[in-house]
Amino acid sequence: MRNGRFSNAAGQDQRKDFARDRDRILYCSAFRRLAGVTQVASASEGVLFHNRMIHSLKVGQIARRLVEQALEQNKALDIDPEVAEAAGLAHDLGHPPFGHIGEETLSELLKELGDPEGYEGNPQSFRILVRLAIRFDDTPGLDLTRATLAAVMKYPWLHKKDDPKKGRKWAAYHSDEPMFKFAREGHEADRPTLEAQIMDWADDIAYSVHDLEDFHRAGMIHWSQIQEKLELEAIISGARAKWPDAPTDAVKRLEDAAQRLFAILPSQMREPFVGNADQRRKLRWWTSTLIGRYVQQTSVEEKRVTKPPEFEDEVRFLKQITWRYVIENTALAGQQFGQRKILSELFHDLHEIARSPKLRNAFPHRSRHLLSEEGIQYPRAVADALASMTEAEVVALHMRLRGIDGGTVLNPIVR
Structure with a gap:
């Protein structure tokens, strides 16, 4: 059932x-x-x-x-x-x-x-x-x-x-x-349920549209630059490279997707975003229009969710814009280098604490019960503990355990 x-x-x-x-x-x-x-x-x-x-x-x-x-x-x-x-x-x-x-x-x-x-x-x-x-x-x-x-x-x-x-x-x-x-139980092997397929498509829609909206507001995405020949070719090339089992006409399909998106792009979005009422109104219209048509043109059969290929192409193109202007941004790369170091050092510290009964009072109280669960390995318990934290908690706990900021006993950091 x-x-x-x-x-x-x-x-x-x-x-x-x-x-x-x-x-x-x-x-x-x-x-x-x-x-x-x-x-x-x-x-x-x-x-x-x-x-x-x-x-x-x-x-x-x-x-x-x-x-x-x-x-x-x-x-x-x-x-x-x-x-x-x-x-x-x-x-x-x-x-x-x-x-x-x-x-x-x-x-x-x-x-x-x-x-x-x-x-x-x-x-x-x-x-x-x-x-x-x-x-x-x-x-x-x-x-x-x-x-x-x-x-x-x-x-x-x-x-x-x-x-x-x-x-x-x-x-x-x-x-x-x-x-x-x-x-x-009762499902065909390796086939997501209909609701899982729907959720997956909803995730793609949200990621491709709402994240792009954020970085347009932040001034990191310039649509007039995107429409330039060399820049457009670079975006399309990146989108094709990330397309699993890309068809032979992938580049043409992505070019067509870009032109459809440009055709409905309000003139206010081709200008630097300063946040005036007209810009915000047109940006909201654009995102609403995209989501609305992706939802309305999706069909659901007994075992499969079907999307018009042209809309899947548009989503691929939009996601690649975020990759090119944000995820591959030098500033983000530098930030991620530091984040990787913090998480790695904290993992090793918590693993050392987990293995020592004398140190376990320093393990986050929220996750301490994991250390006594039958059959669990300490590395997995540490990963579970870290995955339960916010980024601010990770940074604060790292600073506490590394002696960078001793804090106060009145601040437990992780509750």
């Missing part, structure tokens, strides 16, 4: 099963932490940029609208807007401090200490939902329904080191395999 739970840890109330899933995710501390975690720019940059929580809220909202739109066309579809929204809210719970550089760093450190799976955000999200989140006395995790757990899985398989696809992205660590099997 889609609404089956592993434990049924809580009684019934006025809500339907899938609504309860959504609410449990929304109210868990792992979701609240995302307000202090990088989306693309650091969460410390302030309200100008999306943090990981705002991104997740928008992914959930878009996923819900995609389901509602699909049900308008075919009420017989076995999909639920609450499940899709819950998956959108939960899909990045395992996103560690400092974004993808944090993910890479934790993975490298775990592998150095003998863990072959390393760290990956998708299985960490699942791990939080089924094991790490604290909600019930005798049941680990949030005790969500099968449908919601399956909807979080963009890559519904376990890690396989020598498989190019299954060794890069996967749904659950092997230690969480029993819950993986519970969630995937």
